[in-house]
Amino acid sequence: MQSLRITEQQIRSSPSPSETTVKQLKPVNRPDRGTIAVKPIKLLANHFRVKYNPRTTIMHYDVDIKQLGPDGQPLKKLIPKPKLYLIRDQLFEDYPDMFPIDKIVYDGERNIFSAIQLPTGKFKVVLSDGENSKTRIYMFSIKLVRDCLMRSLLQAPRNMLQGLDLVMKDNPFRHRISIGRSFYSTEYRASDDLRCGAAAYRGFKQSLKLTSQGPALSVDYSVMAFHKPQPVLEFLNEHIPNFSIDRFDTFKQQVIDAIGGLKVNVTHRVTKQKFTISRLTDGKTRDLSFELRDPEGKNPPRTVSVVDYFRDRYGVEIKHKDISCLDLGKNNMSNFVPIEFCVLVEGQRFLKENLDFEAGRLLKRISQPPPEQRRDAIHEIMHAEGGPCGAVTQSFGIGIEKSMTHLMGRILPAPDLKLGASERVLVNDKGQWDLAENSLVEGRPVLRWALIDFTAFEYRHRLKERYFVSNLKQRCKELRIHLEDPLIHRRTNMQELSNAKKVEDLLKNVVEDANKKTPGKLQVIVCVMGLKHYGYKYLKWVSETKIGVVTQCCLSKNANEARHQYLGHLCMKLNAKLGGSNVELMERLPHFEGEDHVMFIGADVNHPSAHNSTGPSMAAVVATVNWPAANRYAARVFPQEHRKEKILSFGSMCAELVNTYARLNYVKPKKIVIFRDGVGESQLSMVLNEELDDFKKAICDAKYQPTVTLVVAQKRHPTRMFLQNRRDGGGSSNVPPGTVVDTVVVHPSEFDFYLYSHYGSIGTSKPTHYYVIHDENRFTSDDLQRLIYNLCFTSARCTKSVSLIPPVFYADLVAYRGRLFQEVVREMESPVSSSSSSSSSSSSSSSSSAASFQRMFYDVHPDLQNSMFFI
Template sequence: MPQENNTAPVIASHVTTTGVKRTSYGKTGRPLTIFVNAFETSIPQDVIFHYDIIPPADKVLPARVNMTLLRELQTRIAPDILTPLGVYDGRKNFFSPRRLPLGKDDCKEFDVSLQSGDQIAPKGKGPKVYKIRFNLVAQINPEVLKRYIEGKQSLDNAVLTAITALNVVIRMEPSQKYPFNVRSFFTDQEKRDIGLGLELWRGYFQSVRPSLHKMHIIIDTSTATMYTPGPLISLCLAFFKKTDPRVLAPKNGLPDRERLRLQRFVAGIRVITTTKTESGEKKIERVVKKLSTAGASALSFKLKDGGAMTVAQYFQKVLNRPLRHPDVICAEIGTGVLIPLELCEVPPGQIMRKQVPPEKTKDVVEFATKKPQDRLKSIEAGLQVLAYGQSEYVRNFGMNITQTHATRISARVLNPPMLRYGKASQQPTIMPANGQWNMRAKKFYKPVEILHWAVVIYERKQRFNERAAEELIQGLSASAHDVGMTMKPNTVTVWENGQGNIAGQIKAAGQQVFTKFGKYPTLIVVVLPEGGNDIYTAVKHFGDVTTGVATQCLKSLKCSRAQSQYFANVCLKINVKLGGINAIPDPNSVRALADPQNPTIVMGADVIHPAPGSLGRPSFTALVASVDSDNAKYTADCGVQTSRQEIIEDLETMAKTMLTRYIKYRSVVERKSPQMAPPKRIIFYRDGVSEGQFQQVLDQELVALQKACAAHKIKPKITFIVVGKRHHIRFFPTSMSDADKSGNCPAGTVVDQEIGHPTDLDFYLQSHGGLLGTSRPAHYSVLHDENNFSPDTLQSLSFALCHVYARSTRSVSIPAPVYYADIVCSRAKNHYDPTGTVDFSDSATNDESVQADTMLEAFRRGFKPLNERQKTLMYFSVRFKNYQSCVRYPQWFVNLSEF
C-alpha cells in the first residue's frame, strides 16, 4: 500500500516555476488508497537527436499523408540512413535514437514518391515527387528529464522538447496502424452506428506526463465520431434520413440551403474513386472539396475539339453504361473535377472533425459513458492493444513500461463544509453526505416574496388545460411555501401561440397582471411545448436584454405530472433569480472565506469558443464575482471577442465593474464602513486555460486584474487559480467499500502527491458525487498567491465553493463561480435579437466569400449588453435547456414601477 508523504518536497532553490512553487502537501482529510490511470515509464538513457523535417512546400499536407511519406522514406528509399527507426509527429518534428549520416552539415534532402495511390500524377506523367529535407536542430540529453522530476531543473525548452519526444515515441506505432487524432487513436473493435452517416469508435488516449520523482504515461478511453464507410451517396442519404436518391437531385427540389448543409458535412472527407489506366483499373484516394449546384446530367464541360459533354455523358462513355442517378449532384475533387456521388466510396476509419449534430449528442454520451470499474478494465486492456513492449520504436529509444495494472496512490477525502439554511428550518445547519443533501424541512437562508405573477402557456389548450394550469400554480405555490418563500395566488394565466411575437405576448401578460392587481408581476412562468427551443430563445432574450423581467421556463410534460420535488427544484432557481439566497457555507467551516478582517471577493472567469468549422463566429467571455460576505450571491458580466482567442480582452473593465458591485452591495445592503467595504482578498478561478498558456495569463489577465484594483485605489492580495477539466486523469476506488453508489471515489477525494506537478503547486479534487459513468476530478493549478494559503486551505475552500451552486442540492465538479462563468458564456448567444440575422444554429450557412473578420465585426455590433435590471442578479443560476430562464434586477436597485 502506498504511503503518503507529508514532508515538504525538496525543490532546489534555483528552480523557477510558472506558478507558485510547491513547498508542502495537504494533510487534512481521511486517508484513502485509490487507483489512477497512470503507468510508470523509464526515461531513455541515450541522447535523442531532434530533426526538423521540412515537408513539401507546395501545400500543407494532412498528417496522415506526411506519415505515409516518412514511412516510404524509412522503409523503401533510405532505410540505410534512417535505421534504427526514428519517430515523426506528422508535421515537423522527427526524433532519432542515433545521429543520422546526413553529411557534414547534418542536413539532407530526399525525393519521395508515393506508390500506394494516395496521390496521382497528371495523365502521362509519373508519380508525383515530394522533396523532404532533414535538418538537425538539437541533441536532447534525457538527463534533463531526470533532473526535472527530481525538482532540480526548471521547466525549459529542453525539458519540453524531451517530453514531446517521448510522446511521439509512444504514439508512433499505433499511428501507423489506426486512425488517430493528436493524442488518441481508434479501432473498430467496438463501434456503434448512430445514423446520419456517422458511427462511433472506441479508442485510447495516451500522454507522457512528468510528476515528482516519476515519469508516467496517462492512458484513458476515448471516443471518435467516424463517417460511415460505403458509397458516398448512401452517406449523403443517411445525413438527410432518406433512402431515395432522388432527394439529392436539384431538379427534384433539393433546396440550396440543404445542399450547403450537406456540403459542410462532407467537405474534407476522403473518397476512393476508380480510374482506368493502360494497365487496368486503379483506385485513387481523393478529398471532397464541395458539392455541385446541379446534377451530373445538367453539368457540362468543353472538349478539346470545341464540343461539349455533360458529366453524365462522360461517365457513361467511360463506364460503358449510364449512371444510375444522373440527376444527383456531384462531388468536386481537385480543381474543378466533378465525380458523381454514386462513383465515390468512403473508406472506413475517417474521423469527423466537425461538431456532432445536436440530436446525436445523447448517443455519443451514452457510448462514451462507462462505469468506473468497466473503464478501468478497458484502460488496462488498452495496454495490450498499445503493446509498448512489442513496439520497435519504444525499444529503439530505450523506454520500458512494465506495468500491467493501474497505479495505486494515496489520496484523502476532505470533510465537506457545513451549510446554513434559514433559522425557521428544523435543521438550519447540515453537513452534506458524499456531495448531496435534500431540502426536506429546510427553509431558504433568504427567501423572496412574490406578490404578483403570470403564467404564459405555449402548449395547446387540449394538451395543457385549465386543470393542468391550476395544478401548476398550486404545486409551485405549495413548494414555495415549504422552503420559506411567499408566493401569493395573485396570478394571471394566458395561452399563447408560439408562432406569434413572443416578447409582445409576455409583455402583454405582465400588463394584464397590472390591470387586474395594480402591480406589475415579480415573475412570469413560461410553459414550453416539446421542441419549443425557438420560443425559449425568444423568452431568454426578452429577459436578458429587452426588459429584464424575471421568467422561469418549464416543460409542459414535466409540469403536467410533476411531483413536489420537481417544484422544489424550480424554487431553488426562482429564489436566487429574484435576489434571494438559498443557503450559505457556514463561516466556521470556511474560515478563509469568512474572515471579517479580510473581506474576500471570489471571482470565476471563462471563455468559450465556436464549434469546429464555424467560420467567423466569435468567442464569448464571462466574469462572475461574489458580492456578499457569505460568498453565496454572485453577479456576472459577459462580452464578445475575437474568435478562438483565449485571453479575455475586457477583463480589466469587467473586473472594475465587479469590484464596484461588491463594494456597493457591502456598503448599501450589508452596511459596512467605507474601510471594510472593499475586498482585502481576491480569489480568482480561471477556467479553460491550457498549461502552455499559463504564463500568458499571468502576464495579461493577472495584470488586468491588478489594474482594475488600482482604478479603485485598493490593493487586495490576489490568489489566481486555474481550474482544468479537459484532462484524462481518472480516480478509481480500490474496493467497492470505498466507493459511492455509482462506483466512483467519494466526493472530496483529493490528490496532491505522486501524480502532481514536479515543482508547481497543484492538486486534483473530485468534489462531486458520481451519477453516470466515471467522474472526472478537476485539476487546480495555483499560478499566483499573495495570500500565502496552505495547500489544505486552498483545497478546503475550493471544495466548499463546489457546494454553493444555487440551483442544486448536490456539490458540483468545479467551484460555483467558475461553473456560473461557463453558463454565462453559453447564454451569451441570447444577447442577439432572435428575429435578427445572426444565426447560431447548426443549419446556419456562412457565405465563404465573406471574410471572417467582417463576420466577427457584425457579431460585435449585434451583441446586446445585459439589461440594467438584471446585472446584479443570478440570471445564470440554471444551465440546462429545460430550466434556463431570464431574470430581473434585484429589488435593492430597481424601480418596480418600470416594466
C-alpha cells in the first residue's frame, strides 16, 4: 500500500483552516520611487545576475529516509542531517546511472530537485563507518511532487526559489566547509593562524534573491574562526597557557572546558566515524578497564584493561598512561580512547568569545577588509573552483554573470540639529557633529549621586578619585548639566562584584548611607572598575530590578585619562538615563508635521547561544514617550520559549507602553510606526499576520484606532555596495552616509530599500535593509527614507548618525540586558556557577532554571521602568 505523505511545499500551497476564514495579509507594494537627493552616486552591488532558460523543467521530489531495524521495520529514530547526506551519497554511488550526481541537488532533509526525471519508489542503502563498525540499512523513498518550468518557479519566489537556491549552493557545498548559507575554505593561510588552537578560515556567504533585475545571487566575503584539525594534544598545548602533559591533573578542568562537546576522529583504526567528547575519565589510563563482550555471544563477557586492549587489538602501545582518557561514548555507554589517538574533526566553529585578546583582534582585522580588498575577494570567489558556478548549475541550464551590478544611489540631505541654546548645529559630511563648543539640549541636574571605586586596593588600576570627579564636574558644566559632589564615596575592591548577594548588600548600604546624610533618593551610582568584570551583570540586575537606581560604569584607565571626548560621551549617557535630552531635530520629522502625536516602537528577540539548548529567548520592546522630539524611550523585556522568534507577549508589552505614553502626555499616540529587528524574509508573514494581529487586539478598541506602519530592519544580509568612483567616499572609500538605494537590487514590487545612515571608518560599510510590510500611514518612499535617516541622528549615546535606527538599536540593548539578567537568575538557582568567570555564562550551558522563564525576575524596578536605564 502506498502511504500518503504531505510535503512542506504542499502545506504552504494549501490553505490552513485559519486561512479559509481569515485572509492572510501580504507585504505592501512600493508606492513610488524616491527622488530626493543632494546628489546621485554611482555604485556597484555584490549582486550577480542569474541567467536561465524559462522553458527548462525542474523536477521536485519528496524524500523520506528511515533506518531499518533487525526485523526490517522502520525505526522511530531521528537521523542527523550529516548522516542523511552520507546516505544520499551512498545511494548515488550505488546507482550512478539512475541518479547522476551532477544533475541532482538535495537539501539534506525532505527535498530533491533534479534536471532530469528520476526513478521513484523505495531503495535500500547499506552504510558502514568503516572497520569494526556495524552496517546499518536505510530505506530511501523518493516520490515526485511536481515538475515546474523555470518560468513558474520565478512567479512565487518565497516558495519556489528553494530549488534554484540549492543549485547555487551545490558546488561550494562539495568543495568547502558549509555553515548555514556560508562556505569556507578547507585550509587556512599561515598568516591567519590565531595561535590558540584556532585559525581564521576565509570564505563567503550567498543568498539568492528575486530583485528588480530578476533573480540575482548576492555573494559576500566572510571569515569565521574554526578549530584547527589537529591532534587533541597539540590543540591543548596551543590553547591552554603553560599546559604540560606531565602536570595534566592540574589542568584537568581547563581541558574539559576546552574540548568538551567537540568531535574527533580516531587514528588507531580505519573508520570514517566521528565521535563526540563527552567527558574525561576520573581515573588514569593505566588504571582503566571495561567489560569486553563477544559480538557473536559465544564467549562470556570479560574485563580487560584499556592498555592491554589497545596493545592486543590494534597493536599500539599507549604512550601517555598517567593521564585521563577521553570518553567518546553516548547513550550512557562508555567508550574510552586515549587522547593521543584523537584528532579534532575539521569544520568545527571556535566561538569568538573564547578567543584571547590578540586572537580576537587578528580575527577582527581579517574580517573587516577595506572596500577595495573586499571587492577583490568577492571577485576571486566568483571565479574560484569552489565558487557558486559549477557543473551542476550548467546541468540545470543556469548561468551566473560574474560582474557586479551597476546601479545609481541617492545621497539624502542630513537634517538640521539642535544642541543647547544654539539654533542650528552643523553636521559634517561624515554625519558627525562636535560637542566641544556646544551643550546638550536639556541637561538634568545631578544633585544626589554616589561614587563606588572598585579599584581602591589595586596599584595598577587605581582611580585618581579627586581628579576624575573634578574633570567630570567641569565637563558636565560645559554641557549644561549641574553636577554636585558625590554624596557617598565608597572605596572597595573587585571582589565585591563576585556574586549578586554581595552586590546587593553593597548597593543597599550605599543607598542607606546617602539617606542618612540627606533624605531623598539617589539619582545615579557611578561605578569605576579596574578591568571589565563578569560582575557587571550582577551590578545591573541588582540596581535595575531591586534597588531602583541607575548605574553608570567606566574603567579607571579612561576615568584617569579624562579625555574631553570620553567625558562628553559619559555625560551624555548619564543625562539620557536621568531623563534629559541630548540632541533633537530642528524640524518636525518628515510626514508627521501635523499636531497628531506619534509613537515609534522598536522590537527585537535575543536568542541563547548555540550551546544553550533550553534557555529562554529574550523579547524586548521599546517605545518613545515624548513628541515631537521622539528621543526618550521606555522599555519592557520578557523571557519566552527557547529560540522562539515570534514575540509571544508583543501585544501586552506594547499596550503597557502605549498606556505609559498616555500617562505622560495625557493623550494616546494617533500614529504608530513599529520597527521589527532580527527576522528574515521567511518570517515576514509571521510578523505581519501574528505579531501585528496581537498588537492590534491588545491596544485597539472602539474609541482608539491608531494608524500603524510596520517596518522590518535587517542587518544580517549579504548585500554590500562599493563606489564606482573612489573619490565619492572620502578617506575611507566607503559609501557615504545618507546613501539610499531603492532600485535594481530591491524587490520587484514590494516596499524595501537599503540605507547607509552612518560613516564607515573601519572595514566595509554595510547598509541596513528596511522592508515595509504594512503601512496605514501612507508613506511615500521619500518621506519614509528621510524619516528613518533623520531618526538615526537622535541616538543618545553618540555625536554621529548611527547605522541602525535607534528604536531597533535600543531594543537590541534591552534584549541583551535581559540576557544578562537571565544569567544571574540561572546562577541564583545553581550557586556553584556564580563563582566562575565570565566564560561560564549561559552561553556554555545546556541547562536553564525554571526561574529563568518567570517574568518577575526581569521586571525593572518601578522607579526605572520608564527611563532609559539601558543606555
